[in-house]
Amino acid sequence: EVQLVESGGGLVQPGESLRLSCAASGFSFSSYSMIWVRQVPGKGLEWVSYISGSGNTKYYADSVKGRFTISRDNAKNSLYLQMNSLRAEDTAVYYCTRRPNAEMDVWGKGTAVTVSS
Amino acid sequence: QSALTQPPSASGSPGQSVTISCTGTSSDVGGYNYVSWYQQHPGKAPKLMIYDVSKRPSGVPDRFSGSKSGNTASLTVSGLQAEDEADYYCSSYAGSNNYVFGTGTKVTVL
Numbered sequence: 001e002v003q004l005v006e007s008g009g010g011l012v013q014p015g016e017s018l019r020l021s022c023a024a025s026g027f028s029f030s031s032y033s034m035i036w037v038r039q040v041p042g043k044g045l046e047w048v049s050y051i052s053g054s055g056n057t058k059y060y061a062d063s064v065k066g067r068f069t070i071s072r073d074n075a076k077n078s079l080y081l082q083m084n085s086l087r088a089e090d091t092a093v094y095y096c097t098r099r100p101n102a103e104m105d106v107w108g109k110g111t112a113v114t115v116s117s
Numbered sequence: 118q119s120a121l122t123q124p125p126s127a128s129g130s131p132g133q134s135v136t137i138s139c140t141g142t143s144s145d146v147g148g149y150n151y152v153s154w155y156q157q158h159p160g161k162a163p164k165l166m167i168y169d170v171s172k173r174p175s176g177v178p179d180r181f182s183g184s185k186s187g188n189t190a191s192l193t194v195s196g197l198q199a200e201d202e203a204d205y206y207c208s209s210y211a212g213s214n215n216y217v218f219g220t221g222t223k224v225t226v227l
Contacts, residue, residue: 035216037163044120045155045163045206047216059214062118095162102151102210103168110162 009111022096139207147188151210
């Protein structure tokens with residue numbers, strides 16, 4: 001079964017850091033580019049970051065550029081999102097998604113991040 | 118990148134059809150045939166329903182269809198069923214591996 005499982009969310013104070021992980025299974029992980037998407041509770045979806053299958057190409061939304069870093073370990077079938085200098089507006093559920101072409105065809109259940117003092 | 122514009126709500130009775138619009142610009146919806154639609158039930162992760170404007174993933178009922186004209190894409194749900202009640206989001210590729218999502222539409226089955 002194709003599956004993505006996020007972890008690492010939690011409650012942090014503004015300015016602190018957090019690292020999200022996404023464990024992939026049931027497919028050839030290195031063959032797919034991956035995307036992080038977030039959703040503020042009760043609000044819409046926002047694209048956060050993209051990484052190619054090899055990990056060599058990365059893109060970020062302007063709202064997180066310079067603060068977040070996407071990475072992957074294909075040997076461990078894992079995707080990561082290092083989030084630094086967190087702000088209240090980063091509070092959201094973060095989803096790991098698989099990107100076969102231009103769509104996001106598999107989604108994890110998400111991990112919640114709360115940034116609050 | 119501004120969010121794509123969707124109506125906040127849409128509704129229909131069981132068996133009827135409902136169409137949701139998704140309006141962007143020539144830099145996203147109008148510039149690429151890479152519009153996708155996602156269904157999200159409360160407390161659940163989004164689910165891919167349509168990709169590449171009008172293609173359906175395996176397992177998605179053919180009651181769901183997509184189209185595009187200019188800078189506006191549309192999702193039509195025919196033969197509405199109770200389980201179709203959910204939030205629906207469009208998304209478009211916007212170049213350089215950037216993506217933009219729609220504002221979301223809550224579909225209610227009356």
